[in-house]
Amino acid sequence: MYSEKVMDHFSNPRNVGEIEDASGVGQVGNAKCGDIMKMYLNIEDNIVKEAKFKTFGCGAAIATSSMATELVVGKTVEEAIKITNKAVTEALDGLPPVKVHCSCLAEEALQAALWDYATKNGLEFEGLEEPKEDDHHHD
Ligand code: FES
Numbered sequence: 001m002y003s004e005k006v007m008d009h010f011s012n013p014r015n016v017g018e019i020e021d022a023s024g025v026g027q028v029g030n031a032k033c034g035d036i037m038k039m040y041l042n043i044e045d046n047i048v049k050e051a052k053f054k055t056f057g058c059g060a061a062i063a064t065s066s067m068a069t070e071l072v073v074g075k076t077v078e079e080a081i082k083i084t085n086k087a088v089t090e091a092l093d094g095l096p097p098v099k100v101h102c103s104c105l106a107e108e109a110l111q112a113a114l115w116d117y118a119t120k121n122g123l124e125f126e127g128l129e130e131p132k133e134d135d136h137h138h139d
Pocket of ligand 1: 033035058059061099101102105
């Protein structure tokens with residue numbers, strides 16, 4: 001039921017860890033299952049140079065955060081804002097429907113890290129919104 005890419009990213013997650021003095025850090029929790037994800041970004045000259053994550057969560061959450069960090073590196077902040085859970089899921093060749101909510105964690109953690117970067121630097125980006133507490137996807 002899981003694609004080979006999901007199994008690969010679950011078994012060998014990329015970019016696991018922390019970035020000291022990261023440009024932006026975002027942590028989100030999934031209200032549905034209690035899983036937690038923390039995303040760290042290093043941004044220089046408006047480009048995401050490095051991304052790392054830590055996920056205390058299910059296999060789908062680990063695979064989607066791993067893929068999200070791979071997708072975001074090399075992107076401009078504007079491009080990074082547009083990375084959705086759908087894009088991450090598609091890059092993994094799909095997830096079983098019951099696990100789609102897990103991929104929202106990756107999108108939200110990424111957005112939260114970008115928001116953190118923007119507020120620390122007094123920047124505003126179109127389409128980037130402040131992460132809301134307890135406003136996760138209830139699907
Ligand atoms: Fe919690 Fe997947 S079951 S993120």
